[in-house]
Amino acid sequence: MGKVAREMVEKAGIDVDKLIKLLVDNAAAELTTFYYYTILRVNLIGLEGEGLKEIAETARIEDRNHFEALVPRIYELGGKLPESMVDFHNMSACPPARLPKDPTDIKAMLKVLVEAERCAVRGYTAVCNLTAGKDHRTYALAQAILHEEVEHESWFSEFLGEGPSGHYLRRGETSPFVAPFMR
Amino acid sequence: MSIRIFTMEELRGYDGRDGRPGYVAFDGIVYDVTDSWHWKNGNHWALHDAGRDLTCQIEGAPHTGEMMRRLRIVGKLKKS
Numbered sequence: 001m002g003k004v005a006r007e008m009v010e011k012a013g014i015d016v017d018k019l020i021k022l023l024v025d026n027a028a029a030e031l032t033t034f035y036y037y038t039i040l041r042v043n044l045i046g047l048e049g050e051g052l053k054e055i056a057e058t059a060r061i062e063d064r065n066h067f068e069a070l071v072p073r074i075y076e077l078g079g080k081l082p083e084s085m086v087d088f089h090n091m092s093a094c095p096p097a098r099l100p101k102d103p104t105d106i107k108a109m110l111k112v113l114v115e116a117e118r119c120a121v122r123g124y125t126a127v128c129n130l131t132a133g134k135d136h137r138t139y140a141l142a143q144a145i146l147h148e149e150v151e152h153e154s155w156f157s158e159f160l161g162e163g164p165s166g167h168y169l170r171r172g173e174t175s176p177f178v179a180p181f182m183r
Numbered sequence: 184m185s186i187r188i189f190t191m192e193e194l195r196g197y198d199g200r201d202g203r204p205g206y207v208a209f210d211g212i213v214y215d216v217t218d219s220w221h222w223k224n225g226n227h228w229a230l231h232d233a234g235r236d237l238t239c240q241i242e243g244a245p246h247t248g249e250m251m252r253r254l255r256i257v258g259k260l261k262k263s
Contacts, residue, residue, distance in 0.1 A: 125245035
């Protein structure tokens, strides 16, 4: 734990134990999403699934990166991950992004994907709201993750015909915003 | 069908802990969050607890009151 790192956040008036819970719950959402997106991605086959593969793969890896980036901050603040991975799964801030009953229903798959990203956008907005101006390090991390989650949402939303996202594909690189937190 | 009217004291008993149902009030309506993934053990994102009127807390939330439409209505909150 970073003793003074935690003290500074407490001194700013944040309930650090609540913040830790929020970070652990969001970390759980990231790792479980990585798992469920793996299943979704392998089922993106055929003509309709082909177009979604790249963004599904990028979102999947970036969500895993988000988990990696969150872990050090959780421990810096004096928190920890649960010993049981089952408990960790069930703590997830977002519902499991399960494969639709009909795995060939690409539209249903997209709805699962976009809802997962929307939950993440709300989750990191909540962390940013809580920490803005008070916990500069967590705020910076949450903001970086938020940037990427907003892009994930926009990719899937665009496929659903909800309007242009304005974003370009990553084309190979991942986590342009979160990478500095993973060194 | 009659609508159940909850007092604040009654609502507090539905805190979603220890197997109890979880209810929250918003804008005078009482919603059931017991089975919601987002309200495990009566707590929402470490920041909000069931058994309470959350109307004032929506301002800081990363969503609008429209989100409540996803929940089952179980009654109304008695005006104080």
